[in-house]
Amino acid sequence: MNTGPEQSAVTSRAPLVVLDKVNKHFGDLHVLKDIDLTVGEGEVVVLIGPSGSGKSTLCRTINRLETFESGSITIDGKPLPEEGKELARLRSDVGMVFQSFNLFAHKTILENVTLGPIKVRGMKKAEAEQRAKELLDRVGVGHQAGKYPAQLSGGQQQRVAIARSLAMDPKVMLFDEPTSALDPEMINEVLDVMTRLAKTGMTMIVVTHEMGFARKAADRVVFMADGQLVEQATPEEFFTNPRSERAKDFLGKILTH
Amino acid sequence: MGDLLARYDILGAFLMTIKISLAAGLLALVLGTLLAVFRLSPVPVLRAFGSTYVNLVRNTPLTLLVTFAQFGLLSLLNWHLANQSSPTSVADDNFRWGVLALGGYTAAFVCEALRSGVNTIPVGQAEAARSIGLTFTQTLREVVLPQAFRASIAPLGSTFIAMIKNSTVLSVIGVAEIAFLQSRIIDENADQLYTIMAIVALGFVILTLPLGMGATALSKRLAVKR
Ligand SMILES: Nc1ncnc2c1ncn2[C@@H]1O[C@H](COP(=O)(O)OP(=O)(O)OP(=O)(O)O)[C@@H](O)[C@H]1O
Ligand SMILES: [Mg+2]
Numbered sequence: 010m011n012t013g014p015e016q017s018a019v020t021s022r023a024p025l026v027v028l029d030k031v032n033k034h035f036g037d038l039h040v041l042k043d044i045d046l047t048v049g050e051g052e053v054v055v056l057i058g059p060s061g062s063g064k065s066t067l068c069r070t071i072n073r074l075e076t077f078e079s080g081s082i083t084i085d086g087k088p089l090p091e092e093g094k095e096l097a098r099l100r101s102d103v104g105m106v107f108q109s110f111n112l113f114a115h116k117t118i119l120e121n122v123t124l125g126p127i128k129v130r131g132m133k134k135a136e137a138e139q140r141a142k143e144l145l146d147r148v149g150v151g152h153q154a155g156k157y158p159a160q161l162s163g164g165q166q167q168r169v170a171i172a173r174s175l176a177m178d179p180k181v182m183l184f185d186e187p188t189s190a191l192d193p194e195m196i197n198e199v200l201d202v203m204t205r206l207a208k209t210g211m212t213m214i215v216v217t218h219e220m221g222f223a224r225k226a227a228d229r230v231v232f233m234a235d236g237q238l239v240e241q242a243t244p245e246e247f248f249t250n251p252r253s254e255r256a257k258d259f260l261g262k263i264l265t266h
Numbered sequence: 267m268g269d270l271l272a273r274y275d276i277l278g279a280f281l282m283t284i285k286i287s288l289a290a291g292l293l294a295l296v297l298g299t300l301l302a303v304f305r306l307s308p309v310p311v312l313r314a315f316g317s318t319y320v321n322l323v324r325n326t327p328l329t330l331l332v333t334f335a336q337f338g339l340l341s342l343l344n345w346h347l348a349n350q351s352s353p354t355s356v357a358d359d360n361f362r363w364g365v366l367a368l369g370g371y372t373a374a375f376v377c378e379a380l381r382s383g384v385n386t387i388p389v390g391q392a393e394a395a396r397s398i399g400l401t402f403t404q405t406l407r408e409v410v411l412p413q414a415f416r417a418s419i420a421p422l423g424s425t426f427i428a429m430i431k432n433s434t435v436l437s438v439i440g441v442a443e444i445a446f447l448q449s450r451i452i453d454e455n456a457d458q459l460y461t462i463m464a465i466v467a468l469g470f471v472i473l474t475l476p477l478g479m480g481a482t483a484l485s486k487r488l489a490v491k492r
Contacts, residue, residue: 074393093401098399101399102399104397109390111388111394113391114391115409115413115416115490124398129400129404157491160491170394177398
């Protein structure tokens, strides 16, 4: 991996998510190759790279929706445990927002947001609902609380998904291409919510090709290709002056259209 | 026809059919759900148990299971399920073993109906549940099974209709339900063959038709929109 001077900017923050030599295979396919990545508290990292480079897998490995074979991942100093109750508890500290929203289809918007606080945190129903309404207001869908996910637009659903994650008071939030399933006119409403979230000091790892968001909200861009972290830099530096051939090639492709 | 209804306890026999169906249906629902959970679980031993049970039971004729329960387990091994000092112990034993066999048999189909329901649920639903910190059991209970039940209402309806009709198999071990009474009436009143058959057929239509229509209506009303 190319470790440049920008790494020193990271060390000024307390490390929150630390990946150390993480390796993962899907059968014969080596999807994550010796991944070292440290994300500091309050830092916003944008993960970018060609299709199939392993970005989703990396995200999913951080909250162990995928297993990995070697290396270690710690969240706030605690290593991820094996599958079980302990893992479930630790996972609730890591919010995840999916490309396809994945709201619980049989529950109302309000129930989607209160489920975790009630079942995982043991919060009282009334308190959880109060909190959920505040969060739904914050992402601008408070008036839809009684509806079902299918009755909402994609952009609204994704904002509810963000509220659902926030309801768990996560230490870090992962976003896997949160806007790529959306119609163009809905992308900004979601990016706006994310940008505001970044400003509140939330630690975020965001897989996205939205360069506007990266420039506005990210502290660092990490470029991934073929299962490796190839290059990392500030957004400005990365987009104007990429160093590796892979990154130049990739940016050339996404910038031309 | 009025003559038949007066001389034989046809209503009582239908009540027995209903009793069998309720008891076996409840057993099938509980056991079938458990089997489905086994088949979905990450524990290989449970998965193997679930699939072995389903494949073994589903592919065995019900008549064989019922007679095996009565002759193989009750008569030969003396495994009684009823209180031996009760005056109705023989009938009770037959009824309970019959229900167990029918319920255990239907459970395999309930399991598969539920599993087909589970397969309609996008994997993202369970992943989202796990990512907010729900445990495996909570994920099943709160997210996967409620959606699976809704998606399975129609196939479950067919399963239970088949089960109600299958309850007639219990006549082979002498449980006094409607098919048992039917063969007795036919023996004694060969001239009324058509009448008795019509009554029995009508009785089953009355039992199963509302169930089928109810299942269809309910599955439409509760369908999860995506
Ligand atoms: N469950 C799986 N089983 C087998 N191979 C998989 C699985 N998930 C992903 N892969 C493979 O692993 C590689 C990395 O996939 P991943 O989804 O992490 O890429 P990505 O960078 O997110 O791509 P995209 O930009 O298309 O979302 C790909 O080659 C993909 O085909
Ligand atoms: Mg991806």
